[in-house]
Amino acid sequence: MNETTLIGLFIAVLEFGTLLYLAALGETIAEKSGVLNLGVEGMMAVGGVTAFWAGVETGNPWVALLVGVIAGAVFSALHGIVSVVLGADQVVSGLALTIGGLGLAAFIGQDLVVEPPGARFEATNLGPLSDIPWIGEIVFSQTAVAWIALLLGIITWLVLTRTRLGLILRAVGESASAADSSGTSVVKTRMIAVMIGGALAGMSGAYLTLALAPGWSEGTTAGRGWIAVALVIFGAWQPGRVGVGALLFGGLLALEPRLQTFGVEISPILLSMLPYLLTIAVLVLLSIRSRNRPSVAPAAIGSAYRREDR
Amino acid sequence: MAAPFAFEKRDKPLRGGQIRAFVVGVVVALLLGSILLLIAGHDPITIYTKMFDSAFGSRRGISTTLTRAVPLGLAGLAVAVAGSMGLWNIGAEGQIIAGAIAGAWVARLGGDLPGPALITLMLLGAVVGGGLLALGPAIARASLGVNEIITTLMLNEVAIRVVRYLVNGPWKDPDGNNFPIAPELPDQSALPALFERSNIGLLIAAAVLLGFGVYTARSAWGYELRIAGSSEKAATYAGISLKAKVFTVLVLSGAIAGLAGGIELTGSSDRLVEGVANGWGYAGIIVAALALMRPSGVAAVAVAFGAVQVGGLSIQTLGVPAAIASILQALILFGALSAAVFTNYRLVRRSSGVTTATVATS
Numbered sequence: 207m208n209e210t211t212l213i214g215l216f217i218a219v220l221e222f223g224t225l226l227y228l229a230a231l232g233e234t235i236a237e238k239s240g241v242l243n244l245g246v247e248g249m250m251a252v253g254g255v256t257a258f259w260a261g262v263e264t265g266n267p268w269v270a271l272l273v274g275v276i277a278g279a280v281f282s283a284l285h286g287i288v289s290v291v292l293g294a295d296q297v298v299s300g301l302a303l304t305i306g307g308l309g310l311a312a313f314i315g316q317d318l319v320v321e322p323p324g325a326r327f328e329a330t331n332l333g334p335l336s337d338i339p340w341i342g343e344i345v346f347s348q349t350a351v352a353w354i355a356l357l358l359g360i361i362t363w364l365v366l367t368r369t370r371l372g373l374i375l376r377a378v379g380e381s382a383s384a385a386d387s388s389g390t391s392v393v394k395t396r397m398i399a400v401m402i403g404g405a406l407a408g409m410s411g412a413y414l415t416l417a418l419a420p421g422w423s424e425g426t427t428a429g430r431g432w433i434a435v436a437l438v439i440f441g442a443w444q445p446g447r448v449g450v451g452a453l454l455f456g457g458l459l460a461l462e463p464r465l466q467t468f469g470v471e472i473s474p475i476l477l478s479m480l481p482y483l484l485t486i487a488v489l490v491l492l493s494i495r496s497r498n499r500p501s502v503a504p505a506a507i508g509s510a511y512r513r514e515d516r
Numbered sequence: 517m518a519a520p521f522a523f524e525k526r527d528k529p530l531r532g533g534q535i536r537a538f539v540v541g542v543v544v545a546l547l548l549g550s551i552l553l554l555i556a557g558h559d560p561i562t563i564y565t566k567m568f569d570s571a572f573g574s575r576r577g578i579s580t581t582l583t584r585a586v587p588l589g590l591a592g593l594a595v596a597v598a599g600s601m602g603l604w605n606i607g608a609e610g611q612i613i614a615g616a617i618a619g620a621w622v623a624r625l626g627g628d629l630p631g632p633a634l635i636t637l638m639l640l641g642a643v644v645g646g647g648l649l650a651l652g653p654a655i656a657r658a659s660l661g662v663n664e665i666i667t668t669l670m671l672n673e674v675a676i677r678v679v680r681y682l683v684n685g686p687w688k689d690p691d692g693n694n695f696p697i698a699p700e701l702p703d704q705s706a707l708p709a710l711f712e713r714s715n716i717g718l719l720i721a722a723a724v725l726l727g728f729g730v731y732t733a734r735s736a737w738g739y740e741l742r743i744a745g746s747s748e749k750a751a752t753y754a755g756i757s758l759k760a761k762v763f764t765v766l767v768l769s770g771a772i773a774g775l776a777g778g779i780e781l782t783g784s785s786d787r788l789v790e791g792v793a794n795g796w797g798y799a800g801i802i803v804a805a806l807a808l809m810r811p812s813g814v815a816a817v818a819v820a821f822g823a824v825q826v827g828g829l830s831i832q833t834l835g836v837p838a839a840i841a842s843i844l845q846a847l848i849l850f851g852a853l854s855a856a857v858f859t860n861y862r863l864v865r866r867s868s869g870v871t872t873a874t875v876a877t878s
Contacts, residue, residue, distance in 0.1 A: 244606075298801060298853065432672075435666075473684075486670050
């Protein structure tokens with residue numbers, strides 16, 4: 207194992223970490239407001255294909271990224287309207303968003319499969335910082351989107367824990383009727399949270415097709431949306447812990463194609479099961495722990511709120 | 517600012533609301549789908565006619581539709597059995613795979629057995645395999661209250677990787693030209709044909725659906741299930757052991773999905789492949805939701821979805837991606853979910869100041 211392969215591994219860890227973190231952060235925000243959205247995989251695909259298309263059309267990665275973000279947000283509104291405004295079941299609505307999103311992405315991307323990327327995010331050059339051995343190559347040469355992900359994580363953490371807005375969001379997710387009584391619009395708050403979740407899943411998809419693996423093919427999201435759903439639980443609904451989890455799961459994704467290079471005899475396919483098994487383990491541990499303490503999950507998650515049913 | 521309209525609960529639900537909701541869902545899906553098709557430069561009428569024709573226009577078409585309805589119906593039933601108790605089995609996709617793996621394993625061990633014995637054992641193995649994958653979530657939910665939505669969902673991704681591992685590694689066909697496929701199953705393991713493309717898997721699925729429909733409607737077990745699903749308190753008061761019920765129902769749910777995997781393996785495939793579940797487990801959730809968790813409804817919706825899938829494949833020759841089938845299925849659900857809300861609620865105009873809805877229902 208030489209230095210180059212090791213540096214390559216660490217670069218990939220941060221790349222996959224960025225991909226997972228963006229989507230998981232969005233899902234965290236939605237779930238904090240009390241809305242489970244199992245449509246992450248579909249929203250990622252829609253964001254990814256629209257961003258790639260916009261890249262081909264405009265040649266500008268920033269425009270393309272924006273298109274992916276908007277597409278993700280607009281698409282997620284479908285889940286918001288059906289499960290938040292109309293109060294239908296969140297589980298089925300979210301799953302339909304994944305099925306429909308993967309279908310829609312394949313439909314839109316039918317002719318894009320053969321297209322070479324029109325725009326891509328390149329490694330940033332931060333001058334002297336990028337020249338630092340190891341750290342410079344691994345950290346300070348990431349694309350701009352990685353820095354945006356980090357920034358968004360910090361902002362989300364600050365907003366959730368330090369601001370009135372965060373308090374409202376959490377109140378809606380803990381007890382919708384109490385929040386409603388105190389004059390907060392539950393529907394509006396949840397709708398916004400769902401659409402922020404969609405925007406971030408869209409950005410994650412755009413990062414995939416514009417930076418991590420420029421190009422489009424059906425199935426390119428490859429189940430990463432489900433890992434993002436898992437990460438929210440793994441990180442106990444906290445932006446910081448979700449970030450740590452994103453690096454860990456991102457690390458596993460980065461290791462997968464490199465195992466043989468490192469002389470490990472285990473099948474990379476078996477390694478790829480770990481994120482899901484770890485999440486189940488964490489979920490079980492959280493359940494055991496919460497028998498004596500209040501649960502870390504938002505209390506109102508999964509249940510629709512209708513003032514009329516109060 | 518308050519919205520100008522509010523929901524008001526109806527005194528009693530609208531009669532036939534679910535069927536109406538399903539029809540609305542189909543209409544909405546076809547309309548929105550035609551907009552997509554128009555944007556992509558296709559004529560929706562031509563496309564839809566071709567889809568309908570390929571699914572129902574011939575004996576062969578009907579048999580293909582019914583063959584696709586089998587895994588959809590069984591996965592839908594699996595979800596519905598759990599759903600009638602208020603539990604979500606999102607893991608049908610993985611349990612189908614587990615069933616197929618177990619069936620293939622039986623075939624590896626007993627390849628010399630005569631057909632009927634081998635098939636029976638393979639299907640039984642599939643039932644056990646599906647049930648086994650649901651065992652962990654069932655224990656965790658019953659004993660610790662661990663959310664079964666997430667555990668079953670995560671195990672889907674695990675099961676997909678197990679089958680991927682098997683067909684790329686230990687079970688890889690040495691004569692498969694390096695394709696990730698398992699060796700061909702013994703000839704006598706194929707389910708006997710019924711008509712055209714249908715095999716007796718159709719009868720098995722129909723019998724299971726009918727059996728469950730009658731049993732849950734008539735038996736004390738089914739009655740307890742519905743009580744447990746409607747109110748935890750009522751169930752405890754009636755002396756129903758909730759934990760035992762949760763456990764049995766989840767394992768049973770997994771077993772039914774496993775059977776779907778067994779039938780796919782012995783009926784429609786000649787070997788174990790990675791894509792054996794083909795998204796049927798996820799589609800089954802939509803099927804069950806549209807059927808309001810009722811076995812009779814599951815059968816009907818499964819046939820409709822089978823037709824959409826067959827239709828979707830048929831229009832590829834016209835240059836339309838088969839993905840349109842997934843889009844239509846999701847849109848049907850969104851449309852029906854939205855329409856179903858109006859079975860129990862109606863929209864009322866808010867008068868200025870007080871919300872009439874709150875006043876009317878309190």
